[in-house]
Amino acid sequence: MGERRYGQYCPVARALDQLGDRWTLLLVRELLVGPQRYSDLLEHLPGMWSNLLAGRLRALEAAGLVARRPLPPPASRLVYELTDRGRELEPVIYEVSRFGLDLLDDPGDDVVPLHLLPLGLKGMLRAEALPDGPLVVALVLDEGTWTLSVAAPPPTGHPLTRVRVTPEAVPDADVTVRGSAMALLARRRGAAAPGLSPLVLDGSAADVATVDALFSPDPAAA
């Protein structure tokens, strides 16, 4: 079957041997949000058809990136989840996401996958603007409420892996952001936000400046 390889002794080629097929990286993105059932994946990936999904899941399983696990007995359902090795693809998704931010001009006819907003918020952050110390940010947005926790930097891994996004806001956040995800995205992209409710940041001056930098546009190319 799908034994199509690039045949180069190169880390990029070897990685793409496992990831380069259509839909595969989108499937990884999907599973980064959390374990999901087959039918959830199907509806979160409109246009991907059952036969393809089954094939990709099998290939990723064979590559050791995805595992299927039966949920505890009462509700004996099957879920698919990333293995530890599969979770090492997080940085790849973040960098692809960052590149893609510039392409998010207009939703057009595209569906807006709200279920990936937690992951999307993480991918929106300017990684190099992450503070050194720990920081907790409450996001109270029109689309929902999340808490963004930045851990102190361990000397390993991609910067954004220090960030966790959890549902609901904690009361003792360092900074509280009110507004909408679309307004955050527009601000991050340096785009005008006509008709969007303005963003309000609340917290100490230093912490607000830090969060402001996280959602600011990249500086123009040198």
Added chain:
Amino acid sequence: MGERRYGQYCPVARALDQLGDRWTLLLVRELLVGPQRYSDLLEHLPGMWSNLLAGRLRALEAAGLVARRPLPPPASRLVYELTDRGRELEPVIYEVSRFGLDLLDDPGDDVVPLHLLPLGLKGMLRAEALPDGPLVVALVLDEGTWTLSVAAPPPTGHPLTRVRVTPEAVPDADVTVRGSAMALLARRRGAAAPGLSPLVLDGSAADVATVDALFSPDPAAA
């Protein structure tokens, strides 16, 4: 024609609309090494056939990631090169490369693309182990000689974009590494290097420790 889109308003999906086709990211990797002629690309990408290459180049050109440029009049050749926007894919390639390092166990029947060694050496570095200050490392390897220059960190972009690799060694490097690229790779992967000439690092104790960290294995998962 080739207007196959994922149809999701998501940065990952939008990016993969431009990059997700087979061969495309390998082609980007190729052009990250430098501008190349059509025939060079063909021989550096064995298995990619002329019609596909022409199609991909056209698509990348249409996406604004690649430009074709005629060389100055005496040798009027055509070269393909990345645009500024295309060069923003560097971090993507680095993260894909990092993921793929673990898959480089055995060359097997694969070709070994030596021309990408400069890029490969960059991608081999542990980004989070980069020093804050500037650093110059001379690599005197069996496969060739390069200088690795680490610039002081500006507050923008992927860490590895601070590193430049140039051919030939400078005499006043902070650290000199002697050995082979294969030995460096084995060390970085934490793999045994049977029969490989050992690595020798020369420089001040602090600088040697820094370079040692750059080519050390990732710490085991927590």
Added chain:
DNA sequence: CCGCATCCGTTTCGATACTG
């Protein structure tokens, strides 16, 4: 229902040949 397998028209890919 959930988790696939089977089937079929269309698109893309793999490979060779041929042209300005």
Added chain:
DNA sequence: CAGTATCGAAACGGATGCGG
């Protein structure tokens, strides 16, 4: 050197069916 043209072989897009 820099591509086009062409053609069979896969893979993909789309729908339906079938056993737990």
